[in-house]
Amino acid sequence: MHRKLKIIAVFFLCALIGYAVGSFTYLLRFPGEIRLTEFTTHRLSIGLPLSATFHETAAVSKVNDTPLSEISTVRLGRPLMIQTSSQGTAEMTIGAFGLPFKRVTLDVVPEVEIIPLGHAIGVRINTDGVMVLGTGSVFGENGEAHRPSDNLLRGGDLILKANGTEINNKEELSDYVAKGHGDIVFLVRRDEKEIEITITPQTAAADNTRKIGAWVRDSTKGIGTLTFYNPTTGEFGALGHGILDVDTKMLLSVRSGTIMPSTVTSVNRGARGNPGELEGTVDTNISMGTISTNCESGIFGRLESHVSTDFRALPRYPIARRTQITEGPAKILTNVSGTEVKEYEISIESVNQNAADETKGIVIRITDPELLRITGGIVQGMSGSPIIQNGRKIGAVTHVFVQDPTKGYAIFIESMIRYCPQSMIEMLENCVLW
Numbered sequence: 001m002h003r004k005l006k007i008i009a010v011f012f013l014c015a016l017i018g019y020a021v022g023s024f025t026y027l028l029r030f031p032g033e034i035r036l037t038e039f040t041t042h043r044l045s046i047g048l049p050l051s052a053t054f055h056e057t058a059a060v061s062k063v064n065d066t067p068l069s070e071i072s073t074v075r076l077g078r079p080l081m082i083q084t085s086s087q088g089t090a091e092m093t094i095g096a097f098g099l100p101f102k103r104v105t106l107d108v109v110p111e112v113e114i115i116p117l118g119h120a121i122g123v124r125i126n127t128d129g130v131m132v133l134g135t136g137s138v139f140g141e142n143g144e145a146h147r148p149s150d151n152l153l154r155g156g157d158l159i160l161k162a163n164g165t166e167i168n169n170k171e172e173l174s175d176y177v178a179k180g181h182g183d184i185v186f187l188v189r190r191d192e193k194e195i196e197i198t199i200t201p202q203t204a205a206a207d208n209t210r211k212i213g214a215w216v217r218d219s220t221k222g223i224g225t226l227t228f229y230n231p232t233t234g235e236f237g238a239l240g241h242g243i244l245d246v247d248t249k250m251l252l253s254v255r256s257g258t259i260m261p262s263t264v265t266s267v268n269r270g271a272r273g274n275p276g277e278l279e280g281t282v283d284t285n286i287s288m289g290t291i292s293t294n295c296e297s298g299i300f301g302r303l304e305s306h307v308s309t310d311f312r313a314l315p316r317y318p319i320a321r322r323t324q325i326t327e328g329p330a331k332i333l334t335n336v337s338g339t340e341v342k343e344y345e346i347s348i349e350s351v352n353q354n355a356a357d358e359t360k361g362i363v364i365r366i367t368d369p370e371l372l373r374i375t376g377g378i379v380q381g382m383s384g385s386p387i388i389q390n391g392r393k394i395g396a397v398t399h400v401f402v403q404d405p406t407k408g409y410a411i412f413i414e415s416m417i418r419y420c421p422q423s424m425i426e427m428l429e430n431c432v433l434w
Contacts, residue, residue: 030094030354033105035321035414036084040111042323044080045353050096052076059088059108082323084108112417113316116386116393117226118333118341121238122260122282123299125291126219128253129158129189130173131245133215138202146202149214153188153197156248159216160194161187168255169218177201178209189253217245220252223262223280225334225384226288227396227416229303229311236289239298239384240396240411241359257291257301260284263339269376270405278336278381296359297416298384298396320392322353322361322412330364332397334385336374344368348389349407359398362387362410377405386413 036042038059046052053073054060060068062083074080076094090106135149153159159167162176162184177184186197201210224239238259242251262280270276289303303311327348335341345368355361364387366377375382378400385397387410395410 030102030104032103033107034323035107035109036082036323037111037318037321038084038087038108040324041081041083042321043326044082044323046076046080046094048076050076050094050101052080053093053095053100055091055093057088057090058086059084060090060106061085082106112232112319114228114230114319114393114413114417115311115314115316116228116333116388117236117311117314118335118385119226119339120262120264120278120280120335120381121224121226121288122221122262122280122284123224123238123243123257123291124219124221124260124284125243125252125257125294125299126169126255127158127217128255129160130167130170130216130218131248131250131252132157132159133217133245133248136213136215138204138211138213139206140202141205143205147213148199148202149212152199153186153212153214154190156190156245156250158189158253159186160189170216173216177212180210184212220245221282223278223282223381224299225382225397226259227298227384227386228393228413229308230417231308231312231316234302234308235300236303237298237300237384237396237416240398240416241298241383242294242296243299251296252294254291254294254299257294257299259288259291259299259301261286261288261339264335264337264381267336267375267379269374270379270400271376272403272405275400275402275405276376276379278379280381297411317388317391317393319413319417320389320394321414322351324392325351325362325389325394325412327351328389330387330389330394332364332366332371332385332387334371334382334397336371336379336382343388344371346387358415359411360409361412361415362395363407364397364410365407372406378408379405 051073064081087108092104093100094102132153134155137145137147167173183198183200188195188197199212201212204211227237229236245252260282262282264278264280266279268276288307289301291299291301293300330346330348332344332346333341347365347367349363349365352361382397387395393413395413398411399409401407
């Protein structure tokens with residue numbers, strides 16, 4: 001009996017320690033700053049046996065329907081309902097047993113309105129410099145294999161200059177190497193640092209041309225979805241997550257880029273284990289806008305004046321902070337046939353306000369019978385499709401669940417609006433060994 005009690009006590013202690021460690025880890029990840037919209041009620045879920053102490057401020061009027069002047073400390077086992085008033089900041093200290101664990105700033109900001117879109121677009125990005133995908137062999141006379149770039153260049157490097165001359169594309173790189181003499185000093189960007197690397201080119205017997213033995217790429221193309229237009233700033237956001245190089249899996253650094261109108265011509269329906277995709281044509285003669293940024297939250301830039309004028313006539317929606325998103329019905333705007341954007345029913349399955357990857361903060365399920373009939377769920381090319389709930393723009397589609405294409409992830413719209421300013425964009429450029 002005594003032995004059983006000891007086992008139970010040890011088990012209970014281990015469980016208690018595990019819960020404490022999990023709670024502490026959760027608090028470490030919990031943001032130190034949360035943005036709330038003025039004159040709105042926000043739902044904040046923490047779900048731990050802790051308490052929160054609010055410091056009286058004009059920015060927050062009520063907590064759980066009780067005026068802040070009448071309450072200072074609340075339990076966090078249940079969701080908090082925070083009612084904001086004017087712009088400003090409020091402080092919330094999370095703690096237990098009278099000990100403060102974490103201080104959180106609540107920023108109450110003005111309402112922001114944007115225009116959700118959902119149009120299919122063609123995307124072209126030209127990289128800042130030439131991206132190295134890997135190194136290879138240069139075969140000289142008598143079939144000798146030379147690898148001049150081995151242990152010097154690596155996948156993901158961006159070649160910016162050669163002997164001080166700017167390199168903008170792979171043609172310029174090839175031409176400079178071929179016509180040069182002796183060693184070449186390359187300026188390379190690697191892991192956000194610029195370094196110089198000296199390479200001795202070798203002459204390939206096949207065409208008697210100097211080469212450095214590196215696989216490179218300078219651009220990429222694909223189809224995605226336009227998420228929103230901000231009439232206040234004149235900027236657009238699209239895709240909901242960044243464009244990665246298909247080989248290196250690294251974000252492409254943008255030198256220039258263009259979005260173009262696209263017409264969806266057919267759909268390969270998604271099925272379990274086999275995500276579908278949109279197929280379409282892109283009018284490369286018409287520019288809808290220029291891309292200035294490619295980051296984890298999507299691609300961003302400025303629309304051409306004739307495009308923004310047309311979009312200004314569309315309805316505007318206030319953006320939802322993540323604290324305003326709830327599980328339940330919502331709608332998606334997307335273009336899966338021709339150029340027509342239609343509204344379809346979806347369900348918000350879960351919301352992780354503290355997701356480590358903000359592009360996967362919302363789990364959605366397609367419920368609309370028509371969209372399920374056409375696409376089978378979420379397919380490649382729908383990345384960036386805007387989501388509306390309770391009259392607010394809450395996010396955009398980012399990923400599909402491979403084993404269940406009716407479900408997928410979405411990014412919080414506030415993460416896109418914050419403007420850091422993998423897409424399911426298809427890489428179409430071929431690699432060339434120079």
